Amino acid sequence: MATKSRDEREARRRIRQMEAKRALRQEQGKRRKRDNTLAITAAIVALVLAVVLQLTVFSSNPTEEEYAAAQAGLSSPSASPAASNSADVPSADTAAGKTFTGELTLNSGVVGVQIDGTTAPQAAAVLKSLSDSGYYAGAFCHRLTTSDTFGLLQCGAKAEDGSDDPNYRWGPLENTPADNKYPAGTIAVARSGNNAYGNGHQFFIVYKDTLIPSDSAGGYTIVGKVTSGLDVVSKIAAAGLKAGAANNDGAPVAPVTIDSFSLK
Structure with a gap:
């Protein structure tokens, strides 16, 4: 009887072990299934987030053209819109119908220029007045852009940070x-954004x-x-931007x- 009882106990022990192993395998299988489900779900979520992020980035980040528009100031910080010129701005009549030629010397490189008082008499009068007074001597060309469709050198600031005199403002466009x-070789007037009377001392050369x-x-x-020497500006552009410049735009x-800067 004792032997039979031991055999029964041993059989029950083995059955319990088998059941425990079966339960363990079932639990491991369930865990693997849960892990696989979580992994697949995580991958799907990551994919969806990546697609959403990509769509968001490409729908909200500006193109080079939109970035140019966002940087439309092309000058010192925006001035409040006005509809009249500062007192010391010369009359457009002083340049109307005239053409001025001269030279702009940048870091000893000579750029030949032609200023048209027929199509832009007020702007021509301003540049002629400022150049005659020696205003531009020692001024900085503080801003350079180097993207594929946006290449210019902005000049005329009295400080390297591009600041300008907010009391000298004129228009119209x-x-x-x-x-x-703006074709290569264009000389245009910089101004504060969204302001037809936001022109100041600064101008830019499109290279x-x-x-x-x-x-x-x-x-x-x-x-x-x-009219000559555009390569002077192109070489400045080819040298690149200071470290830290973003979006191909900086010093x-x-x-x-x-x-x-002389005009006659």
Whole structure:
């Protein structure tokens, strides 16, 4: 009897072990199934988030053209819109119907220029007045853009940070391109954004064909063109931007100054 009882106990022990192993395998199978389900779910969520993020980025980040529009100031910080010129701004009559030629010297490189008082008499009068007074001597070309469709060098700031005198403002806009295209060699007037009377002392030289969308005020006054030495500006652009510049827009890697600007 004792032997039979031991055999029965041993049989029951083995059955319990088998049941325990079966339960363990079942639990492991359930866990693997849960893990696989979680992994698949996580992958699907990650994929959806990636698609959403990509769609969000590409629908909200500006294109080069939109970025150019966002940077439409092309000058010092925006001034409040006005509808009249500062007292010391010369009359457009002083340049109306005239053509001025001269030289702009940048870091000892000479750029030949032509300023058109027929299509942009007010802008031509301002540049002639400022150049005659020696205002631009020692001024900085503080901003350079280097994207495929937005290439310009902005000049005329009295400080490297691009600040300008907010008390010197004038307008209106003249000779702005209807198609928003500024061909290589264009000389145009910088201004504060959304302000037709936000022109100041600064101008920019386009060294590659550039597209600049209009803002609420319009485009940018084309006042003249480069007649020689555009390669001087192109070489400045080729040297690149200072570290930290974003979106192909910032200060030239080496400071650029105006040695002289003469018009006759």
